[in-house]
Amino acid sequence: AQTVTQSQPEMSVQEAETVTLSCTYDTSESDYYLFWYKQPPSRQMILVIRQEAYKQQNATENRFSVNFQKAAKSFSLKISDSQLGDAAMYFCAYRSRAGGTSYGKLTFGQGTILTVHP
Amino acid sequence: NAGVMQNPRHLVRRRGQEARLRCSPMKGHSHVYWYRQLPEEGLKFMVYLQKENIIDESGMPKERFSAEFPKEGPSILRIQQVVRGDSAAYFCASSPRQGNSGANVLTFGAGSRLTVL
Numbered sequence: 404a405q406t407v408t409q410s411q412p413e414m415s416v417q418e419a420e421t422v423t424l425s426c427t428y429d430t431s432e433s434d435y436y437l438f439w440y441k442q443p444p445s446r447q448m449i450l451v452i453r454q455e456a457y458k459q460q461n462a463t464e465n466r467f468s469v470n471f472q473k474a475a476k477s478f479s480l481k482i483s484d485s486q487l488g489d490a491a492m493y494f495c496a497y498r499s500r501a502g503g504t505s506y507g508k509l510t511f512g513q514g515t516i517l518t519v520h521p
Numbered sequence: 522n523a524g525v526m527q528n529p530r531h532l533v534r535r536r537g538q539e540a541r542l543r544c545s546p547m548k549g550h551s552h553v554y555w556y557r558q559l560p561e562e563g564l565k566f567m568v569y570l571q572k573e574n575i576i577d578e579s580g581m582p583k584e585r586f587s588a589e590f591p592k593e594g595p596s597i598l599r600i601q602q603v604v605r606g607d608s609a610a611y612f613c614a615s616s617p618r619q620g621n622s623g624a625n626v627l628t629f630g631a632g633s634r635l636t637v638l
Contacts, residue, residue, distance in 0.1 A: 407563075440629075445631065446610060446631060446632045446634075447629070447631045447632075448564070448612060448614075448629035448632075449629075450626060450627075450628075453626065494563055494564070507552055507554050507569055507614070507616050507627055508554070508566050508569060508577065509556075509564070509566060509627065510566070511563030511564045511565070512563055513561075513562060513563050514562075514563050
């Protein structure tokens with residue numbers, strides 16, 4: 404079974420600065436998806452960014468980028484120019500690329516609470 | 522496009538009562554998933570349904586929990602004889618059918634928070 408580990412329960416950053424959230428995972432599969440989700444106090448789960456394992460290029464979405472190290476099974480999220488609205492719980496998640504019953508079955512990490520200081 | 526709609530947002534039940542949580546997927550989505558989030562934890566997969574079919578219920582507790590996604594109407598997660606340990610946020614997500622290019626992304630609802638007294 405796959406596991407996802409987020410070793411930082413809490414992180415903080417000054418507004419406009421850069422912060423990196425860590426995530427490692429364990430799998431025997433070679434093809435899969437990785438995601439970062441944001442959960443603000445409203446509890447809504449919002450997709451931040453996704454990475455397909457077969458793509459070597461790191462995904463980027465505006466101020467959000469990832470550092471995907473497949474051999475090390477590491478998938479960190481970098482938030483540049485942090486804003487107050489970035490404050491939330493961030494979850495790393497894994498999904499097998501296989502279809503069938505694995506479809507849509509995400510394995511989540513424990514989450515990292517990000518605080519943004521003005 | 523209204524997104525994934527869940528209700529109620531908050532539900533309070535006493536021990537032994539039944540809880541019913543409803544989920545309407547995004548328009549055009551035919552796959553529904555239920556996840557549970559216990560306090561201070563990440564989301565845990567419970568069940569994956571398509572219309573009138575349970576595809577994967579490997580994350581469902583063996584007793585008291587059931588889920589359905591009828592031909593008409595929302596998906597329902599039912600918890601019978603609730604206990605305090607059932608207190609959690611229950612999230613529903615939906616996706617298009619398999620094979621769709623956007624199908625690897627789940628869209629989540631805002632969750633239903635169940636409190637058992």
